Amino acid sequence: MTLNGHHRTVLVTGASRGIGKAICHKLLEEGCNVIAVSRSINGLFAGVGGITTYPLDLSDIKQLPNELRRLHKQHPEITDLVCNAGVGRFGSIEEFSPEQIQGLIDLNLTAHILTAR
Numbered sequence: 410m411t412l413n414g415h416h417r418t419v420l421v422t423g424a425s426r427g428i429g430k431a432i433c434h435k436l437l438e439e440g441c442n443v444i445a446v447s448r449s450i451n452g453l454f455a456g457v458g459g460i461t462t463y464p465l466d467l468s469d470i471k472q473l474p475n476e477l478r479r480l481h482k483q484h485p486e487i488t489d490l491v492c493n494a495g496v497g498r499f500g501s502i503e504e505f506s507p508e509q510i511q512g513l514i515d516l517n518l519t520a521h522i523l524t525a526r
């Protein structure tokens with residue numbers, strides 16, 4: 410996949426396993442470059458061409474804008490974004506503390522909005 414004749418460079422969050430990891434492999438197959446983000450991404454994809462790993466905790470909302478600025482400075486070539494990182498917690502709403510609810514919203518919503526911004 411190209412954009413104006415150049416390879417696309419896709420930032421994929423939650424790239425260490427599951428759906429995000431599968432998306433990374435698919436994008437590499439399609440000829441994209443990938444910036445793979447998660448907390449435990451270091452050492453994964455070792456020896457795989459076209460992919461750069463970038464460890465980042467997306468739940469630290471206070472630090473996130475600065476961290477994302479640093480990431481973008483290192484990788485101004487990013488053309489596309491896959492917001493995939495997240496967690497699912499299952500149970501009745503009364504079983505969740507306000508802190509747990511805030512944590513879910515921070516990671517599953519606010520972090521994605523800040524990353525897209």
Ligand SMILES: NC(=O)c1ccc[n+]([C@@H]2O[C@H](COP(=O)([O-])OP(=O)(O)OC[C@H]3O[C@@H](n4cnc5c(N)ncnc54)[C@H](OP(=O)(O)O)[C@@H]3O)[C@@H](O)[C@H]2O)c1
Nearest residue numbers: 423424425426427428447448449466467468493494495496
């Ligand atoms: N699988 C399903 O049936 C399903 C259904 C509905 C929605 N979803 C959503 O789809 C997305 C992918 O699902 P999945 O099943 O592939 O999930 P998964 O296997 O649990 O993987 C989640 C990914 O998010 C990353 N992540 C978690 N917390 C993070 C944090 N604080 N900062 C940065 N990265 C973080 C994890 O990496 P690290 O642990 O290395 O940080 C991991 O790479 C998730 O957002 C999930 O909630 C999945």
